[in-house]
Amino acid sequence: MFNTLISSNIFFLSLLLWIAGAVGALVLSKNDRTANWWGNSFAILGSCVGLLFSLSVLIIGSTFSFNIDSTLPLLSLSFSVDKLSAFFIFLISLIALLASIYALGYVKHYYKKYNIGALGFFYNIFLAGMVMVVSAHNALFFLIVWEIMSLASYFLVIYENKEKENVQAGSLYFIMTHVGTAFITLAFLLLYRSTGSLDFGVIKETIGNSSPLITDTVFILALIGFGTKAGIIPFHIWLPNAHPAAPSHVSALMSGVMIKTGIYMFIRMFMDMLPDAPLWWGVVILILGAISSLFGVLYALTEHDIKRLLAYHSIENIGIILLGLGSSLVFWSLDMKPLAVLSLVAALFHTLNHAIFKALLFLGAGSVISQTHTRNMEEYGGLIKYMPQTALFFLAGSMAISALPPLNGFFSEWMTFQSLFSGIMASNVPVRWVFILAAGSLAFTGGLAAMCFVKAFGVTFLARPRSENVRHARESGFALRVGMAVLAALTLVIGFTAGSITNAVSGVVSDLSAFNSSEPAFFSTIQTVGMRNGFASISMPLILASLIVTMALTFFAVYLVSRNRKTKIGRTWDCGTTLGPRMEITATGFSNSIVTIFRGALKPTKQTSIEYRDEDMRYFQKSSTVELGIQDIYNRYFYQPVHMLTIKASEYMKRIQSGNINMYVLYILAILIALLFASGM
């Protein structure tokens, strides 16, 4: 009881700190420096308190719920923090802490250009909104804080509003997020209709009586609604535009944590609130996950805008998380609880890992952009010599996201693979094929992600500068490096402490009422994590140790053999011509072969236009341009038809708007009479 009191106080303290940061930044917006310091210091404080709070819940288990009834009907300010919520609060606070430290330095380049106070205001509100989303316990209150989070992030997306494309990206985000909210609202209304309550706890207790038709509909509505926020293909179209538009520390938060609130609600609704899931829910999520991961990485490969590339990788990683979540639902419905726990732990572990390495990569990209003033990778090159530390941190992030041992990404992908393999072995024929294809798509995704990050890192940091912008680049400031360094260290630390963290995460999973009596299908100690049936086992510390020892021995042995040999510095072999930046491979060139191989899905386009000096005598070219692009098949086959349909329907609807006031009065009358009849029946 005492613990609970303290932890609830700490929880509200963190919210209070963020709100104070928001209001204070707005008040102090006259002076850029003070606004920046005030806004971000309070964000840092709030995040520290949030970290403390979530750890206290995760370790001591001091969960709490808190309820104030308001004067408005149905609305109550209802919070409830269990271990699942605390896990997500931990994620939000951790990334927010490091992003805010980074922001202290990063925001400086907006001084005198944009309103720093407004940035601090929306940033803090955004943080508070996310934490409230994962702790709200009442549907109406949830919708309000969901909207606060979405609107705050919208204003952050259009923060650099002097660039027109950012405003366009913001509008798309605004529309898509509200389409999503509409579906969520419908889902909650349906739940209200069948349970008579908007309280999550009451819904959970009484939903069991309602028909499968209702729960299935709620599933589909929630899948679309929260899937839009999570960026699942085909509801992802806002994501690659909106994430790059925001300031980089906000992109880190949006990609690292905000889209995870969608995942949180998936788990909350499908595995906690709604009754036992039928098999097809899990299968649908598995298929969506496979599609999102494979197509996310393919689209990422076609990008040469560094932040868009990272945004597409968020789609890919959400896909990987969904593979874990989907298999967990499948196992649950097949009554294989131990495997369901394994898969959900894999999904949550990958959520944690993705938050860390994606935030790291976005912060790294932000540092590069703040020095070179462009997002176009074709203008980078050789930055490792100008920004050596940023390069090292970005490399750590690249390796982690490519699932390379010994970093953290490899471990959660290994666990996801184990749950898919278990699915292949344990399930019957039709479901087995889904698992086989999911495992196949995960295998290809891993390889393609590695390729994409060889491209991202290689083109950005290696070889020679491709433009003048690079030559002016200097190592980023102290605050920026601290933010990135901690995240980079975390990719390594989480990598070799994976066993202990698996234990912590499985504590979160077994806290869910569906799983609290089931033994997981895996064991984990500090050294080893493995399947109980002996199918596979892995030791992350051993991988790290053997890499370090073998490398050290190799260094030593080679030094002994060839210590008397000299090393000369020469020029790169250039076949005798002058070595220019145009000889290096470009980002487009690097992925051209893979785009050609997947041309069936990516539909690359090529437009050549040549201008001649003399139009009649077409011998001498004045200039020629080649434009390469890809067609977005979702836009073409889904969104454009929907768009056309809406326009067509509006054309028809326009006819009733004659502009004649008598007509409108007639409409009102007709509706009134119809309503009277309807209520009379």
Added chain:
Amino acid sequence: MSIIIWTIQLALVPAVSPLCIGVVRKIKARFQNRVGAGIFQPYRDLWKLFHKDEVISEDASWIFKCAPYLIFSTTVIIGASIPLFTTIFSINVLGDLLVVIYLIALGTFFLALAGMDVGSAFGGFGSSREMTVAALTEGGLMFSILVPAFSAHSTNLFAISGAVASFSFFAFAPMILALAAFIIAMLAETGRFPFDNPATHLELTMIHEAMVLEYSGKRLALIEWAAANKFFIFLALGANLFFPWGMSSSERLGDVPLALILFFAKILAFSVFVAVLESTIVKFRFFRLPDLLFTSFILSIIAMSLTI
């Protein structure tokens, strides 16, 4: 006793891999009506390279300088964690299939970065092609080994070897498909015909050689040695996962010589196979390679559906 077996296990791959390359080169030379260098020539090459001065590009960063050590180390670690002549290390947690595949990917990742680091036109294209092939190979490689893994109920490579040895005759039908898939993946990963020509420096065709063009001296030696290790690792995987007979399954030292001899015989047979293949087929056009790689993936999926 097991200490001695451990030492042999650790040192076997780096010690014997150059010989394996030498044998393949010798056979290919005979096919081309040449006498060819002796089978120990790769050792002499390594020795020579380790004792030469080195030229490094002024554009190279620490990635270029450290990559050979890391790549070589990954091949040594993998070499120690796959079944060679004994199956007694089935508790070895590094022998997990996914760990081995992703350690290979780690080496490829840094090799491709090193290829881009010096900023030459060759290196970049080599990296692009290498990563394209590697990305598409991963599915076939993983799934072809998963076929015996599912039958053996373990993804530990030692345990797979042990289990496959006791398969009944009929369990081998899908294994043949899986073997075909594995061989395609193996040729792609080790840069052999029809994917890459290990003997060429012709700009249009090379993949692996293009990436390492700027290396010289001790670093080139490490890269060459690592490539030999990788080739040997794949031969050993093919030999021991699909033809696991004759491996020692006890800690008795007396079994070791026979097991080693049988192991070398299997490796020799695989080397001859690769050499004959390289001498009798032509290199494929780059954009036809994905068809082959998808074939490998689909073959292993068919094999998998037959086993479980």
